[in-house]
Amino acid sequence: MTQLDEATRKKLTEFIGECWHEGVIWIASARYYECHKCEKAFIARRDDYNRTFTLDADMLAVYRAIQKADRWGGFALYAGEYWYTYHWQVQKKPLSLNSWLFCLSNPAEIPERMKMVAEFIEKENI
Numbered sequence: 001m002t003q004l005d006e007a008t009r010k011k012l013t014e015f016i017g018e019c020w021h022e023g024v025i026w027i028a029s030a031r032y033y034e035c036h037k038c039e040k041a042f043i044a045r046r047d048d049y050n051r052t053f054t055l056d057a058d059m060l061a062v063y064r065a066i067q068k069a070d071r072w073g074g075f076a077l078y079a080g081e082y083w084y085t086y087h088w089q090v091q092k093k094p095l096s097l098n099s100w101l102f103c104l105s106n107p108a109e110i111p112e113r114m115k116m117v118a119e120f121i122e123k124e125n126i
Contacts, residue, residue: 002111004053008118012058013051015121016065021049053114056107062117069126078120 004012010020019038027034033042035049042049051058066075083097095105103109 002115004111004114008115009050009053011118011121012053012062012114016061018051024049054110056110059103059110059113062114066117071124071126074124075120079116082116
């Protein structure tokens with residue numbers, strides 16, 4: 001399974017218009033943690049306050065951001081070429097493009113699609 005590095009996760013987070021939470025600090029008087037950039041409050045301390053891009057909700061947020069940026073057509077072409085080259089020709093798996101793109105048969109592949117999106121965003125400079 002593909003693991004996204006922190007730089008890729010940060011790029012995708014900012015692409016969908018959310019804060020990449022850094023420097024989360026304890027606010028003793030209110031008894032919660034707070035991001036020093038966006039001031040979002042978190043009840044519990046955890047290792048990572050940011051999206052992992054491993055969930056359906058993460059994937060859908062990214063795909064919606066591509067649509068909102070009016071780049072879905074270009075992305076669909078890019079994804080189709082990617083699917084044909086790496087999935088169809090190399091792996092010889094007869095899975096439809098849409099099923100593959102939305103990870104319908106294997107949600108564990110969501111990070112791989114998100115990596116592809118990050119490459120598209122960088123290539124297209126969006």
